[in-house]
Amino acid sequence: MSDSDLPAWSEPFVGDRRSSLLRSRPLGSLDRAAVFDGADGAGVTVAIIDSGVERDHPAVGGKLVRSVVIEFDGDGEPTVRPDSEAIDVVGHGTACAGIIHGLAPAADLVSVRVLGPDNKGKGQIFAAGLEWAIADGATVANLSLSSRSEAMFPIFHDLADRAYFTNCLLVSAANNVQGASYPSLFASVVSVAAHDVADPWTWFYNPAPPVEFGAYGVDVEVAWKGGGHAVATGNSFAAPHIAGLAALIRGHYPEATPFEVKTILAATANQPG
């Protein structure tokens, strides 16, 4: 088996391969302390589009302010209903929420549950959830999932543009399987893969798109369903680290646009070595 058989998702961010990320930055380095000291994400709303978020989990710190479920109605149209119980059907969304809350403790969290019992329409449900989150005023949206349906391409493309123009930053986990997936491949989205440095405050910028950022995603201690915890590995857990950092930046610079947040993330990223 050759290395070329392996998916390319996290390759640039792991071990010795990171040296290829070393470069002289056109804008120089920003002082991390100046950007992040005292930042706590206050005034920022982060939407977590996932399997739900367990409101009572200690790792969420009581910051879950809204919770909705996207489902098909009787006519087969996606509809939004409040999730008064605020549950997580897997544990995955709570894991993401815990990571974001750990980095940006004052940020408000909103759960958009898009895992429904009918698998066939998952792309539509996912898109409806994203559309709702943008309209609801999310500052940052964490998407640890993506759709491979070609039919969903124009819909997600429109939603990614809408998010960009309404100042909502989409942070998406890179898909590790070959072939296109949306919206993680769009230019306006912050696409994230996992690195293996056990530190939430270590992240790398990759100047070769589509996956531009590498964040902590290997053996991460995460919150899980039922008040529990787990040790988890996957791009799914790298994305919320960048979402948490983006929430801190937006808390510090409330007027910053997605383009500026991405630039700050790149200028404060670790240099490999």
Place this chain on the structure above:
Amino acid sequence: MSPARRPADRLDADALELLRSIARRGSIARRLEDGAERAVLRSIVEATVALFDAEASSIALFDPGRNQLVFEVAAGEQGQGVIGLAIAPDQGIAGYVFTTGQPLALSEVERDARFGRGAAEATGYVPRSLVAVPLIDDSGSLGVLEVLDKRSSAAFSLRDIELASVFARQATVAIRASRVERDMASLLRGTLAALAAPAGTTDPPSAATPATVARIVELATRNLDGDDEGRLWAIVDRVARLRQADPDELDLLAEILEVVARRAERRASQRRRSGRARGVE
């Protein structure tokens, strides 16, 4: 109005030859049917267990009819209990990975009543750690490959996810290929019915009468079971039955076939040489 031509008249020699080759492939697919797909999947989970030195590995496939993920094959000391288990396509770790297409590895999952424990206990084995990757290609998600508990380590690494993804890709390719083969029979029926429909008709293919379809099938498959090919099919049938053979018997068979095939090749080339020699005279 001129009388409708007999449908068979519209079939030229090339079309007939094409239909014959489809019929041949469909026939092979039917004779090997599910066994081939299952055998490939089983070999993939067996290889996965060996490579990871894991307690178990399994593949669950999505059944659209039941709207459930069904565990089809498993390997490893702790794997067998999961076969036949059906879960909702968004339930548990397998459901999450299937629905989102995102692979993940988990360990030290706290033993909580709500963490899919019911499903795990139903299999007779509750894992400490697992990796789950989607069986996915450009046409969508087919299922999930899971590996449970590496004996050498308490957790799965990023590299493990990448390796499991390579195995998942093999499984995906195998399933797609066998489904194409299985669809061949229905493709053939549909094609024949369309050809058999009276010229100029706008009715769907089902408008063709059974008699005209039968007539075309007869034409298309004539000679298919001629003397030589009939014997070949008998061999194919026997090969299909060898699914029950053990490895020693398979090795023996391979050796026998090799000897017979070499002998046949030698005789064929002798015939060709002697034919040429006569031609020169």
